[in-house]
Amino acid sequence: MRVPVAFGAWLLLLTAAWLTAALPWEALGSAQGAALWWQLRQHALYLSGVWSIGMMSLVMLLSLRQRWMEWPLGGMDQVYRLHKWAGIAAAVAAVLHWAADESSDFIKDIWGKAGRPAREVVWSWAVDWRGSAKDVGEFAFYALLVMVVLTLWQRLLPYRPWRYIHRVMPVLYLLLAFHTLALLPLTFWQAPIGLLMAALLALGSGAALWSLAGRIGRGRNSYAAQVQAVQLLGADAGTDPVEVVCAMPTRWKGHHPGQFVFVSFEGLEGPHPFTIASAPDGYARTDDGRQLLRLVIKPLGDYTQTLHARLQPGQTVRIEGPYGHFDGQGAARRVQVWIAGGVGITPFLALLQARQPGAANAADLQPAHMHYCTRDAERDVLLPQLRALCAQAQPRVTLQVHDAAQGDYLTPEHLAQYGARLDIWLCGPAGLGKAMRQAARQRWGWRMHQEAFQMR
Template structure:
């Protein structure tokens, strides 16, 4: 809901600013006059061309700003994972509105064929010092448009590329933005630079350009990066190719500490880039090493092309860069609402941190905690390497956390009815796990029953 609201407010602001400088009489009716001139059709095309272009570059400016991983955006959007969700869908929105912009541009050929050029408005005046750049700006915008569509398509169809080439391709997005920003400045009508649209678009283009240059320089998240090292590595369970890997990291004194349920961007190998991993230990629960460095735990499941080989590539003493912490997955709920936690597979990791913070003697003690009922979905409850630790943590948790395990191999599938069992009033559901299960819970949360779903999302591409 926050993502849709943010997108709606952003587009509404641009639309209202455009309406303030648009003609009071849009001149689109009738589309074709009795003499056969399509004056209204040409005016409608021009309005659609400008407004869709403003929408597209405005959304692209938003994607550039969100890519900076600004911590102050977490509170209004509900966490850095939700910031990235908005980043993704703003990029998709920019591509969709760019298609509308391109369609409006190409519609001139249809109008000429059907009604001729009678009633076609003349060229709008642009900034004088860029008047000779119009042709080049049009060509630059068209090629950037095609590349933008290709990059958004590859982002949505993530299976087309593995992470590493996708990351390298995605790093070119700021260059596309700078090209489209130049296209916008060169072709935006001179009248549009008046208040309030001129200030709004000028500000967005300036901020987006600074963000693009910041990204190209590799400075994103730099102030929150901490150079640590790997204290220990252990493959859990049977040690097979699907076994999760536990990594204990030692961090310098600059690490600000984290809250239970948060995550960090971790870079084990410089050429690979940073990946988001949940911190699977509560603050202070692992103590410090012999050097006095604080320790934290990561549990990584081999799900992708990069994480599949981590167990063999990591070793104690290896340097690691950790950026963060980020996230607001705290397991808290509203007053009078029952708490239900749902984890699927490696989505258990934030709950391990939350549970460790509820153990006797946990430091620091946390306020605002309430009893909860946890549902853990696993492929096989008999062989799950994380389940014994989960049972022990739930057994000693204060406030208490009841545990229900759903093993696929045992025929124990989670259903919405199972979440409702034993609850009489409104419930808060905290979910981290596979997308399919999350989508099913989201669909059920929309029904009349008073559910409120908090969903951790790590689909950051």
């Protein structure tokens, strides 16, 4: 719910700020015929423009991946979710802005030029730049639409080339910022909305330049780690997961079970999010005292399918994080239910390691019921470890395995036995998450916690 609330609040803020501008509301109230249509066009033009650049500014700020953003939104995965929806909203508002601008010919053909408002006064320096600002805005508008289509229609373009094209987004923002700065009426800059727009353009432009300089993910949360071991967990490199153990530098501040990191194995490939599959003390340290981090990676694409052959012990990788609030602990009066599907077991492996005998703070945790969905239990290389961890977990974690090869699929009815008030922690395929979310909407006592790892 945090993302929809944040999205709605931001849209409301932009709309409220637009209402403070010194627009001719009296003229709109008394306008008739052609004058009314011209007035409506003018209001639609500026409101849609404020929405578009306001949402684009939010997109640029969220792209910085600052850790403080996690607390209000509930995790870095939700930051990316808001980033995506703000980008879509910016494109929709840009379409409305373009339609409002193009409607002048339509109004002129039907009603004529009578009642058309005079051209708005802009900054004196911008008078000679009106034409260029309009051309730049139109080019950026078409490019933005292409970017949104490529982002949403993922079959058109694989991740790697999309990522290179996506780097153009900061340039498009700077062009739209110039368009806004040159064409926004002077009356807007003199109203409270002027302060908001000035702040958004300054922050958004700063974020765009920071991105173009390649500085995102290079702050205090970024670490140069070393690959200690690489192992294919199974015999099939195309389907079985890969275990990568990384030695963190001494300045690594640690992590909480259930968190994830962005990992860059190769500079050209860029960062990918992977859940940490080990508790803070789940692995022995290196001889020189460095903490070891375990990643279990499912081969889902061309790059990850060859990762076991690409990585070598001693290789340097860049790790950014940790991020996320997937801790498996909800309200004290609710039953905790864990649901994992496939490689979605990784955060639960870390949570279970933190419950093993002798683990610190284990007494403060809650019992849980775990449901693990696997395609074939006999071939599942992670299932033996999962069973062993559940058997020794303190407090207890009961395990129920759903084997698709035997026709055993998880349904909402499996969860009904635990009562009406559940905290459900889910990590797994999109289809499984969709089914459980639909079931949760029909039962007021079920609360869903699911990290959205679809960063595109």
